[in-house]
Amino acid sequence: MSALALHPAAQDLLFREARTANAFTTEPVTEAQVRAIYDLVKYAPTAYNQAPLRVVLIRSDEARGRLVGLMDEGNRRKTAAAPLIALLAADNEFHEELPALLPHFPQAKDALFADRPVREESALLNATLQAAYFIVGVRAAGLAAGPMTGFDVEGVRKEFLDDDHTPLMVVNIGRPGADAWYPRAPRLAYHEVVTTV
Amino acid sequence: MSALALHPAAQDLLFREARTANAFTTEPVTEAQVRAIYDLVKYAPTAYNQAPLRVVLIRSDEARGRLVGLMDEGNRRKTAAAPLIALLAADNEFHEELPALLPHFPQAKDALFADRPVREESALLNATLQAAYFIVGVRAAGLAAGPMTGFDVEGVRKEFLDDDHTPLMVVNIGRPGADAWYPRAPRLAYHEVVTTV
Numbered sequence: 001m002s003a004l005a006l007h008p009a010a011q012d013l014l015f016r017e018a019r020t021a022n023a024f025t026t027e028p029v030t031e032a033q034v035r036a037i038y039d040l041v042k043y044a045p046t047a048y049n050q051a052p053l054r055v056v057l058i059r060s061d062e063a064r065g066r067l068v069g070l071m072d073e074g075n076r077r078k079t080a081a082a083p084l085i086a087l088l089a090a091d092n093e094f095h096e097e098l099p100a101l102l103p104h105f106p107q108a109k110d111a112l113f114a115d116r117p118v119r120e121e122s123a124l125l126n127a128t129l130q131a132a133y134f135i136v137g138v139r140a141a142g143l144a145a146g147p148m149t150g151f152d153v154e155g156v157r158k159e160f161l162d163d164d165h166t167p168l169m170v171v172n173i174g175r176p177g178a179d180a181w182y183p184r185a186p187r188l189a190y191h192e193v194v195t196t197v
Numbered sequence: 198m199s200a201l202a203l204h205p206a207a208q209d210l211l212f213r214e215a216r217t218a219n220a221f222t223t224e225p226v227t228e229a230q231v232r233a234i235y236d237l238v239k240y241a242p243t244a245y246n247q248a249p250l251r252v253v254l255i256r257s258d259e260a261r262g263r264l265v266g267l268m269d270e271g272n273r274r275k276t277a278a279a280p281l282i283a284l285l286a287a288d289n290e291f292h293e294e295l296p297a298l299l300p301h302f303p304q305a306k307d308a309l310f311a312d313r314p315v316r317e318e319s320a321l322l323n324a325t326l327q328a329a330y331f332i333v334g335v336r337a338a339g340l341a342a343g344p345m346t347g348f349d350v351e352g353v354r355k356e357f358l359d360d361d362h363t364p365l366m367v368v369n370i371g372r373p374g375a376d377a378w379y380p381r382a383p384r385l386a387y388h389e390v391v392t393t394v
Binding site: 004005007009010011013014015018020030032033034035036037038039040041042043044045049051053054055056057059060063097100101102103104124125128129130131133135136139141142145147148149160168184185187188190192193194195196197 | 200201202203204206207208210211212213215217227229230231232233234235236237238239240241242244246248250251252253254255256257260294297298299300301321322325326327328329330332333336337338339342344345346357365379381382383384385387389390391392393394
């Protein structure tokens with residue numbers, strides 16, 4: 001694939017052979033792996049360098065039990081069995097950190113994000129971009145990610161977050177186990193997605 | 198960085214050395230490059246394998262002029278000079294393709310996405326994930342991306358899309374030119390983003 005600068009093995013690792021896993025081995029996902037993932041993907045771009053993504057790692061049996069009970073039926077068994085579960089959320093008060101994150105435009109906090117609805121829209125967009133970077137980062141660690149949006153959003157907010165945070169998705173993380181995935185489903189063709197004017 | 202499986206050169210290409218470019222060389226971005234980017238990132242995960250992202254490549258001078266006039270003042274000069282401009286949008290009627298994209302659950306189209314507000318929320322989330330994958334793909338092609346959300350959203354919808362599509366961002370693409378970026382801004386520390394329960 002000479003049109004890409006990325007090494008073919010890296011293309012495979014991140015996109016072509018990486019799959020959404022529905023089953024995992026019991027091998028733990030370490031704190032060092034999660035730190036390495038974060039320290040890689042933190043550099044990916046957002047608007048005004050905002051950083052609304054928050055990650056809650058579910059490690060205790062007690063917390064896992066509470067979360068599994070809030071997942072949709074079809075997501076419960078795999079979430080109960082995943083080596084690590086990450087709850088990804090958007091912090092709607094991200095503007096408090098903006099003066100530190102955007103030193104060349106310290107006025108952004110008050111000039112652009114004084115209104116909560118504006119912040120919520122921006123937090124949703126940019127934390128979702130960061131969630132995608134996080135999924136790519138999980139794959140960069142040689143792990144499989146199983147992102148899910150099928151859960152009781154208000155219940156998860158109440159159990160694990162607060163009114164300033166919006167749950168985005170739950171991601172099961174680990175090494176893929178036996179029968180970890182369905183056959184690869186089709187994708188849209190280039191001409192169905194890309195047009196030129 | 199032994200906690201990651203991705204080769205350090207690929208880490209640099211995609212995250213550590215990649216930057217949001219504000220200036221570009223005049224080297225064109227070819228159709229073959231955009232196809233290679235799409236053919237790589239199309240495999241990244243979305244909910245129910247939906248594919249709401251749409252990409253409008255702005256190649257004619259006439260289209261570029263219309264778009265530049267709808268960008269915020271501070272984004273005009275770089276958008277006028279970028280070798281390629283990609284308008285990324287969400288298709289709120291993505292459910293029409295679901296039976297083809299999700300052959301093991303063909304009922305999803307009607308069972309889950311019969312209501313337009315539900316579709317709009319899902320299209321926004323998943324097309325934004327796909328936009329992040331696209332940005333990573335631009336970097337995988339050895340190119341710099343300059344994503345921007347500062348434009349007249351309704352104007353862009355009217356000029357380049359229709360009522361079924363929501364503009365997400367405009368991405369300038371090319372090889373970085375002279376003084377392409379500001380100094381790297383700070384990022385949040387791990388403990389500010391990740392908590393464990």
